[in-house]
Amino acid sequence: MANIGYIQVVRHCNHFCGFCSNPTTPYTHDLESMRVLVDDLVDRGYFGVVMTGGEPTLHPELPEIVAYASERGLHVRMITNGWRLADRRFADELARAGLRLVHVSIYSVDADVEARLRGVEGSLERAFAALDNAAAAGVEVNINSVINRLNADHLDRNVRYFLKNHPQVRHFVWNNLDPSMGRAEVNQELFVPRLADFELSLHRALRLLHRAGRTFRVERVPLCYMTEFAWASTETRKIIKGEERVVHFLDDKQTVRQTAWGHIYGDGCEVCSLRPICGGLFDQGGAYDPDELHPVFIDHERVVAAVLGDASDPSFTGQTLDAWRESFAGRATPEPVPRERETMREALIPVGRITDRGRRLFAAKRRAEADKAARLGVAVERERERAADERDEQP
Ligand code: SF4
Numbered sequence: 001m002a003n004i005g006y007i008q009v010v011r012h013c014n015h016f017c018g019f020c021s022n023p024t025t026p027y028t029h030d031l032e033s034m035r036v037l038v039d040d041l042v043d044r045g046y047f048g049v050v051m052t053g054g055e056p057t058l059h060p061e062l063p064e065i066v067a068y069a070s071e072r073g074l075h076v077r078m079i080t081n082g083w084r085l086a087d088r089r090f091a092d093e094l095a096r097a098g099l100r101l102v103h104v105s106i107y108s109v110d111a112d113v114e115a116r117l118r119g120v121e122g123s124l125e126r127a128f129a130a131l132d133n134a135a136a137a138g139v140e141v142n143i144n145s146v147i148n149r150l151n152a153d154h155l156d157r158n159v160r161y162f163l164k165n166h167p168q169v170r171h172f173v174w175n176n177l178d179p180s181m182g183r184a185e186v187n188q189e190l191f192v193p194r195l196a197d198f199e200l201s202l203h204r205a206l207r208l209l210h211r212a213g214r215t216f217r218v219e220r221v222p223l224c225y226m227t228e229f230a231w232a233s234t235e236t237r238k239i240i241k242g243e244e245r246v247v248h249f250l251d252d253k254q255t256v257r258q259t260a261w262g263h264i265y266g267d268g269c270e271v272c273s274l275r276p277i278c279g280g281l282f283d284q285g286g287a288y289d290p291d292e293l294h295p296v297f298i299d300h301e302r303v304v305a306a307v308l309g310d311a312s313d314p315s316f317t318g319q320t321l322d323a324w325r326e327s328f329a330g331r332a333t334p335e336p337v338p339r340e341r342e343t344m345r346e347a348l349i350p351v352g353r354i355t356d357r358g359r360r361l362f363a364a365k366r367r368a369e370a371d372k373a374a375r376l377g378v379a380v381e382r383e384r385e386r387a388a389d390e391r392d393e394q395p
Contacts, residue, residue, distance in 0.1 A: 002047035002315030003243055004077075007037050008250040008351075009062060011054040012365055015081050016119030018378035019148055019177055019184040019191040022054060024369070025251045026362035027352035034065045037248045038072055040255075040349055044246065047314060048075030050103075054250070057084040063097040070098025075314075077101040079144060082130030083123065088137070091130070095137035102134045103144040103173060108151040109161040117150055119376050128166070135168040142171040147221070149190065152197040156204035163212050172209055174202065176220035179287035186379040192287040195225050202226065215312055220282035223274045223303075224294050231306035235261040235279025240307045240324070241315060242331065254351045266290035273297050276328075277304065 011025045041049050049069050056062055057080050069076045078094070082104040085091045094102075106127050108114045114124045134141045143162060147155065155174070162169055178184055179192045202221070206229045209216050218226055219234040230236060237243070244259045264281040272278070272295035281288050301321060308319050366380070373380045 002313070003044070004048045004050060004245065005037075005041040005044070005046045006050045006052050006245070006247040007034060007041075007065075008053055008248060009034060009051050009056045009059045009065065011250045012058060012361075013053060013055040013081070014058065014083055014120070015055065015123060016369060016372045016376070017117055017183070018119065018187045018373075018376065019117075019146065019179075019182075020381075021178045021181040021184045022052075022249075022251075023182045023381050024054065024362060024365045026354045026358045027250045028355065028358040028361075029059065029250060029352045031061045031064050031068075033350070033352055034061070035068055036349055037351065038065065038069045038074065040248075041069075041074060041246065042072045046074065046246070048077055051076070051078040053079075055081055055083070057090070063093050066094060066097040066099050070100075075100055077103065079103045079105060080130070081105050081118070081123065082127035085130035085133050086126035088133045091133035091137040091139070095134075095139050099139050101140040101142065102130075103142045104130050104134070105144045105146070106158070107145055107148065108154065109158050110154065113150050116376075117148065119372055119378075131166045131169060140171075141166075141169050142173060143169050144173045144175065147174055147176045147193060147198050147202070149193045149197065152193040153201055155198060155201040156208060157201075159205040159208045163208065163214075170214055172205075172214060172216040174205075174216070174218045174221070176218075176282060178220065178282065183378065183381045186381060188287045190378060195222070195281075195288065195292045199225050203228070206232065220279075222281050222293055223278045224272070224296050227274075227296050227298065230274060230277075230303045231310070233279065235263075236277050236303065237307050237313075239277050239279065240304055240328075242327070243315065248349075248351045250352045255349060264288075264290055266293035268293055268295040271295050274300050274303070276300055 008022065009029055011022060011027060038049060051062065051066065056078055066076050076099050078099060080102060104127055107117045111124045115121050131141050145158065177192055179188045184191065206216060206226065216232055217234050218232050221233065223230045223233060223236060226233065239261050244257060246255065246257045248255050261279045263279055264283045269275050269280065274296055277300050281290055281293060304324060305321055308321065308324055310316060370380055
């Protein structure tokens with residue numbers, strides 16, 4: 001298995017997406033506190049680490065922590081909005097440090113839509129430059145895209161543009177909007193799509209990519225909305241392979257280990273042939289409608305065989321279908337579990353710390369973001385109770 005862990009290295013950002021699920025907090029990291037988390041992933045036997053945020057390139061010690069994770073044998077990846085990678089020297093520096101793969105996040109190739117979603121002008125050009133700079137520096141480049149109400153009708157147009165203008169991008173990741181946290185939670189009406197809104201354009205996009213020999217993954221989309229490409233569902237692949245995911249959140253959640261991949265199921269799911277390997281509907285904020293789910297009747301083992309036979313997957317083991325049947329029989333069908341029980345919080349390692357300086361920066365950031373939000377017509381995230389305020393007060 002190729003488990004991948006996530007470390008949120010910062011939680012502030014130079015963009016202001018109205019559906020950000022991980023907005024700013026008073027927690028901060030230094031090199032020492034990040035090293036502990038890298039060591040944790042190594043001790044767990046993980047294959048790789050994704051440096052994420054907030055916007056991870058804003059941490060002044062990012063090259064150092066990338067180098068450390070690389071020296072410790074992890075496959076080092078990063079999710080970024082690409083703004084700082086538009087500087088070729090910075091891309092080279094991260095490549096030298098050991099960055100192997102970068103996911104550049106782009107929602108739309110329509111500059112107006114992208115600016116509206118990101119809350120800043122000029123982000124698209126810089127993200128395009130990031131794609132080229134990272135590739136020129138020898139870093140593998142993927143594109144990450146959050147499916148939302150404003151891009152739902154042109155996911156295929158995005159793909160056509162990338163295939164034509166950025167052929168170095170070989171892998172695409174689509175994430176349906178997570179409506180449960182941060183600003184996404186309070187701006188659901190503005191940004192959460194109906195499943196039917198993106199079904200056709202997602203299908204066209206995946207077909208284009210498949211025909212062009214690109215690989216892709218899709219997260220938080222129920223299988224009945226991507227039946228032909230069910231093998232590309234992140235949840236389904238994890239259910240089939242029994243994989244887990246650790247996220248070191250730089251907030252009160254701290255370390256979360258996710259081992260269950262089932263979300264919400266509708267009435268029709270009972271008779272659906274894909275039910276044993278489907279993550280269902282990712283709905284933790286009441287934003288998506290279970291009535292949009294519909295049963296399908298294709299052999300789920302065809303999907304399993306496609307996943308097990310995918311030699312391009314880093315966790316490819318060559319496992320046979322018979323061996324899988326035997327191991328899967330001992331596992332439970334994914335159940336609709338509430339978020340609190342879907343994840344396992346592990347409080348062994350402190351993730352970051354809250355200092356007076358961190359608190360001051362957080363307060364300043366919140367004031368600046370309230371202005372931005374008012375300009376853009378979006379709401380700011382709810383303030384959380386800070387149970388950790390009493391914990392870990394270090395200068
Ligand atoms: S199990 Fe439910 S959500 Fe999954 S494909 Fe079937 S009907 Fe859709």
